[in-house]
Amino acid sequence: MKVALASLTRREKVFSLANDGWLPAETARVGDVAATACLRRLDATSSWSLVGRLRLTLSLLCDRCAGEVLWPVDDEFVYRVVTEEDWPPDGEVDEESAALWPVSGPALDLAEVFQERVFLALPAKVLCAEDCRGLCAGCGADLNQELCRCSR
Ligand SMILES: [Zn+2]
Numbered sequence: 001m002k003v004a005l006a007s008l009t010r011r012e013k014v015f016s017l018a019n020d021g022w023l024p025a026e027t028a029r030v031g032d033v034a035a036t037a038c039l040r041r042l043d044a045t046s047s048w049s050l051v052g053r054l055r056l057t058l059s060l061l062c063d064r065c066a067g068e069v070l071w072p073v074d075d076e077f078v079y080r081v082v083t084e085e086d087w088p089p090d091g092e093v094d095e096e097s098a099a100l101w102p103v104s105g106p107a108l109d110l111a112e113v114f115q116e117r118v119f120l121a122l123p124a125k126v127l128c129a130e131d132c133r134g135l136c137a138g139c140g141a142d143l144n145q146e147l148c149r150c151s152r
């Protein structure tokens with residue numbers, strides 16, 4: 001969903017992404033997606049406030065046993081949207097500039113924002129349980145459920 005920045009005023013506008021076409025291709029979801037963004041112009045120059053909320057449940061695969069792992073995401077975030085001329089703010093990306101969202105054209109693509117939030121919400125390592133035993137590399141047995149057949 002693209003929002004023309006010029007159409008925004010100081011009065012907050014709420015946008016909801018109804019579909020999920022923006023979900024990263026490598027992710028799957030279970031149930032509904034709630035993605036809303038409140039947008040308003042911050043000043044006369046080129047700066048807008050974006051307050052977003054993203055709620056969905058991702059279906060991931062355990063890194064060890066490939067079993068399904070449900071990963072609930074309940075994410076609230078705030079960005080200051082700036083045009084690319086103001087980017088990067090001081091030539092370096094620090095903590096503060098991480099809260100900036102640069103746009104190159106006259107429109108802000110909310111799908112891109114929510115896609116990025118999904119990436120940020122993904123765990124570095126997906127495990128169905130801390131002590132998941134995984135699959136045996138030899139016989140492929142799911143060691144959570146059965147015994148390895150290699151030595152029999
Ligand atoms: Zn597992």
Ligand SMILES: [Zn+2]
Pocket residue numbers: 136137138139140141148149150151
């Ligand atoms: Zn085995």
